[in-house]
Amino acid sequence: MASRKVVELFYDVVSPYSWLGFEVMCRYRHVWNIELKLRPAFLGGVMHGSGNKPPGMVPNKFKYMDKDLTRLAKYFDVPLKCPADPFEVMFQKGSMSAMRFVTAVQERETGGDEQVEQVSRELWRRIWSEDKDITQPESMSEAAKKAGLSDSDVEAALQLYTSQPIKDKLKNTTEHALSYGAFGFPMIVCHIDGKPEIFFGSDRFELMAFCIGEKWLGPKPDKSAARLMSGSGYPCKNGDTFCGKFYLHPKFPTLLGGSLVFLLSGRHILCKQVFRMADGTTDVSVSSWQIFVTLSRK
Amino acid sequence: MASRKVVELFYDVVSPYSWLGFEVMCRYRHVWNIELKLRPAFLGGVMHGSGNKPPGMVPNKFKYMDKDLTRLAKYFDVPLKCPADPFEVMFQKGSMSAMRFVTAVQERETGGDEQVEQVSRELWRRIWSEDKDITQPESMSEAAKKAGLSDSDVEAALQLYTSQPIKDKLKNTTEHALSYGAFGFPMIVCHIDGKPEIFFGSDRFELMAFCIGEKWLGPKPDKSAARLMSGSGYPCKNGDTFCGKFYLHPKFPTLLGGSLVFLLSGRHILCKQVFRMADGTTDVSVSSWQIFVTLSRK
Numbered sequence: 029m030a031s032r033k034v035v036e037l038f039y040d041v042v043s044p045y046s047w048l049g050f051e052v053m054c055r056y057r058h059v060w061n062i063e064l065k066l067r068p069a070f071l072g073g074v075m076h077g078s079g080n081k082p083p084g085m086v087p088n089k090f091k092y093m094d095k096d097l098t099r100l101a102k103y104f105d106v107p108l109k110c111p112a113d114p115f116e117v118m119f120q121k122g123s124m125s126a127m128r129f130v131t132a133v134q135e136r137e138t139g140g141d142e143q144v145e146q147v148s149r150e151l152w153r154r155i156w157s158e159d160k161d162i163t164q165p166e167s168m169s170e171a172a173k174k175a176g177l178s179d180s181d182v183e184a185a186l187q188l189y190t191s192q193p194i195k196d197k198l199k200n201t202t203e204h205a206l207s208y209g210a211f212g213f214p215m216i217v218c219h220i221d222g223k224p225e226i227f228f229g230s231d232r233f234e235l236m237a238f239c240i241g242e243k244w245l246g247p248k249p250d251k252s253a254a255r256l257m258s259g260s261g262y263p264c265k266n267g268d269t270f271c272g273k274f275y276l277h278p279k280f281p282t283l284l285g286g287s288l289v290f291l292l293s294g295r296h297i298l299c300k301q302v303f304r305m306a307d308g309t310t311d312v313s314v315s316s317w318q319i320f321v322t323l324s325r326k
Numbered sequence: 327m328a329s330r331k332v333v334e335l336f337y338d339v340v341s342p343y344s345w346l347g348f349e350v351m352c353r354y355r356h357v358w359n360i361e362l363k364l365r366p367a368f369l370g371g372v373m374h375g376s377g378n379k380p381p382g383m384v385p386n387k388f389k390y391m392d393k394d395l396t397r398l399a400k401y402f403d404v405p406l407k408c409p410a411d412p413f414e415v416m417f418q419k420g421s422m423s424a425m426r427f428v429t430a431v432q433e434r435e436t437g438g439d440e441q442v443e444q445v446s447r448e449l450w451r452r453i454w455s456e457d458k459d460i461t462q463p464e465s466m467s468e469a470a471k472k473a474g475l476s477d478s479d480v481e482a483a484l485q486l487y488t489s490q491p492i493k494d495k496l497k498n499t500t501e502h503a504l505s506y507g508a509f510g511f512p513m514i515v516c517h518i519d520g521k522p523e524i525f526f527g528s529d530r531f532e533l534m535a536f537c538i539g540e541k542w543l544g545p546k547p548d549k550s551a552a553r554l555m556s557g558s559g560y561p562c563k564n565g566d567t568f569c570g571k572f573y574l575h576p577k578f579p580t581l582l583g584g585s586l587v588f589l590l591s592g593r594h595i596l597c598k599q600v601f602r603m604a605d606g607t608t609d610v611s612v613s614s615w616q617i618f619v620t621l622s623r624k
Contacts (some may be wrong), residue, residue, distance in 0.1 A: 096526075
């Protein structure tokens, strides 16, 4: 198994396209052979540092983005809804406090990033689904509790997020993004053979997959009929029982195909390699027969 | 067979992302059940009319676009290469004459749009692959001859392209684009149930397919192993001979699958409906058996 590629995701909860990118990458971290690193940063700092202007300033572009986000949200299955006054939400209220809070949660978390992931998601849900505030301490507290943090963890993060070390950490991550050439979020940095490949936006996943040698299965890989063998799966024993959802490789001789169908209809198959996927389905590779079989575990 | 959906593609050969979108749509016009209408227009007029600024003005964005285009060109299999001085090419020399010339070719062409398609492609090749001029009459003449136009057709288009009716036609198409909410190119307008759905850029094809009820097979559908039945195909006779590249529908009973494999290995199959694709391969639907079979014609 090749070592997992490190993929950094720079995001800010003020950015709706970042939410789409975030959910897709959180889904694919269990499908692709990658190590996803969440990089909460401050979009305002990136816009200022790069001299970029928000796209919504051009009326036609703003109207299009509204429509584009609605369509994408449906296709990506993310409950995104534009707030009543997006300009107030994005440019007057902003996200500096919220991103400092996420940074504080990240600073305190050990052994993974489940809290950072869940707190980010709940902040997005407030601002980009429920049209609720994310600037006040009680707003962050509510989001963090919904994300599953204990009262004491929430309290500690609220104590921490206005401290200088947290302000500096958020600033450093933002400058790190700028050093990669950021001019907006989401920005995804894939480290391939020691070199960073930069992808901006939530519309380069298919290209990204091509560049990192993985397969794009659409925004909902768990819903896809096709499954790929995954480095994150693990072997289970020969002779396992499956139900008969399968795909024959085009090069596979038709006669052997018949035998395989017979084996499958008997609900048993001798496998060289079997991988169980994160979502409970199973992938089988019988590579010596030049055939890939994809099955749902019974 | 449902009636074909009308899809309008607004483009300008000064825009590299338009080239990618153009090639993809020209490929899919033979795969999806659509009627593609080419709408050569003037990007400068759209930028001015919408108050938009070119994305390349932000240094980080410019650097990213250069990289993004190189990667996309490879993935899309379009021979796009940035010219030595893109600013001179795009903003000083521009494309008004070239787009008037394309408009003149379109005005004169009857019974299809092959000339418009080929001339547009050759102009893109000059500016975005070979770093050659597209502003002078001799440049347009060269492109048109390479596109397969006769000397007399080229001469007639050169006579026509500076005329007032052609200037007006280009202006009208550009204003038509603005009336759809354009702020850049490519812009693709899909007419679905009498309503226009607008897609900007060359990164919404998967979403577009979802919206028009078609399937996205990547930027090179002819290279894809999967084939879909196409409204543009036509039936051929029962008992035709095929070679054995096939896909069994997951719901298909495994035992019948065995029989089908046997039929295929005998190189004959009785089909309910057979469609021949534009690229010479053949799709077979045996819908009463609840199965789709995809075959290459022998």
